[in-house]
Amino acid sequence: MIWTIVIFLSLVSLLAVYSSTGSLAYRTQGGRTEYYLIKQLTVLALGILIIYFAHRVNYTIYSRVAQIGFIISIPLLIYTLAFGSNINDASRWIRLPVINLTFQTSDIAKLAIFMYVSRQLSKRQHVIQDFRKGFLPIIIPVGIICVLIMPANMSTALLLGASCMLLCFIGRVPVKFLLSMMALGIGLVVLLFLVAKLTGEKMRTETWEKRIESFMADDHAEAPYQVQQANIAIAGGGLFGKGPGNSEQRNFLPHPYSDFIYAIIIEEYGMFGAFLILAAYMILLLRSIRIYKNCPYAFGAFLALGLSVTLVIQALTNMAVNVHLFPVTGVTLPLVSMGGSSVLFTSLAIGIILSISRSVDEMEVKKAEQERIAKVVGENANAQVA
Known part of the structure; x- marks a missing residue:
């Protein structure tokens, strides 16, 4: 399930980053719009490799x-x-x-x-x-x-x-x-x-102060420019959105490929797409809670839950900023926003969670096999006595 979530978010990232970096590509890469797509694809591919190798390592080594x-x-x-x-x-x-x-x-x-x-x-x-x-x-x-x-x-x-x-x-x-x-x-x-x-x-205290004041302001006109543009994008998205690559606010919204990528996703894929993204992170949290409950060792249980909680909190914060439920921050959407080191370290965190999950699954299989052998031995002993 966690692997499915990783692949899903990676595909969403490729679509959203390619759509939202058009203006950036014309400004910095001479119109080569595929540049950032290839760059993000490379980073995500490297991230998946990190997840695979990290999940093959026994999680006790991380301790x-x-x-x-x-x-x-x-x-x-x-x-x-x-x-x-x-x-x-x-x-x-x-x-x-x-x-x-x-x-x-x-x-x-x-x-x-x-x-x-x-x-x-x-x-x-x-x-x-x-x-x-x-x-x-x-x-x-x-x-x-x-x-x-x-x-x-x-x-x-x-x-x-x-x-x-x-x-x-x-x-x-x-x-x-x-x-x-x-x-x-x-x-x-x-x-x-x-x-x-x-x-x-x-x-940066002046920046923090301005962001809090603009968030608390009653007049929508006093909201930061990026918040206003994000609201326009969300309002234009409707239920099913304008379709992939049809965002208009990507040309006006600052950092539509990182901090405000969720607003672009809503504009292109609507509330339906926004719900799928939210559901993906919630399922990740629920699966990590399951790992926490099944892991017999405290370190693995705490680590799996701690890493998943911080990823989900970061995701919820980014979404809240995009829909103006939280003051503007520089928090990105994990595995979706364009990035380098952030994607790689997020991948490492998910790889560690999967390492703990693999260890739990192996212990459960071993326990079931021992119970099966004990049952067979017991039945044979009863048969001999009979």
Whole structure:
């Protein structure tokens, strides 16, 4: 089922990216509209290969590399803040010098912190009710990663923190501990705004403030330009849409191939297509919950659920932004939006989920075989006694 969802979202991505990058291709590639289609096809093909090889690896190995990944993430995030490439007024990317490829270090950090939290939750279940011995060793690394991501990418930091808190809640961490950390997190965000205002530092606080104010405004005319164009696209889509490649707002909507690709999908495929995309992510979550329930080992259960929850939360956030239920953010639609490193790290996360699923299936088959052998032995023994 998860493989089916991956293939479905990949096909949707190819159609939507090819349709929404026409204007971009004329501006940057001299009208070669197939350039971004081939690029996205290459990235998705590489992503599927990553999923396949990652799912063939025993998931317990990811527990061993969790701490190494966390330690590596910290200097990478610091380097990104200090020397990262500035794209769209945000320093989120590192440019590799030889191959001239950029990637977001927050993608590495997200994957590493989920493996780390899952490992710590599984190891500390016997002291999870203790704040100092059980909770602090888990939440401090989460706080470090979120604080390092926050200056350049507030939305990703908040989503990552919320996903980790939810995983901790599932891991039997007391609610009072989580509420105290939520209050501390809100305090840090407020402090960041105040420091930026008082010191006059050129941070993204002005952008965040404008986005929140425009979202809260009663007058639709005060909404950001991209939100207005997204609403026009959604209104024009109707029930079944205008058909593949017939979007009109792709020529007016900023970043229709990444942040606002869901609006283009609705315009071309209507509410029916929008529902299919939403259903795909919900099925992914339900299948991961099933893996969580069937996995006999805590690390695998927490990791499968944690990775799926963060992917689904990211997807729901992107959809909410597109339909103006959430302030504008830079969150993309996993496996659908055009991208490089984001698609590859999403593929790695899905590969890890499938690795856990494969292990659970193998254990269930082995258990069923043992029960069958025991039943046959018992019947033979009864026959001999008779």
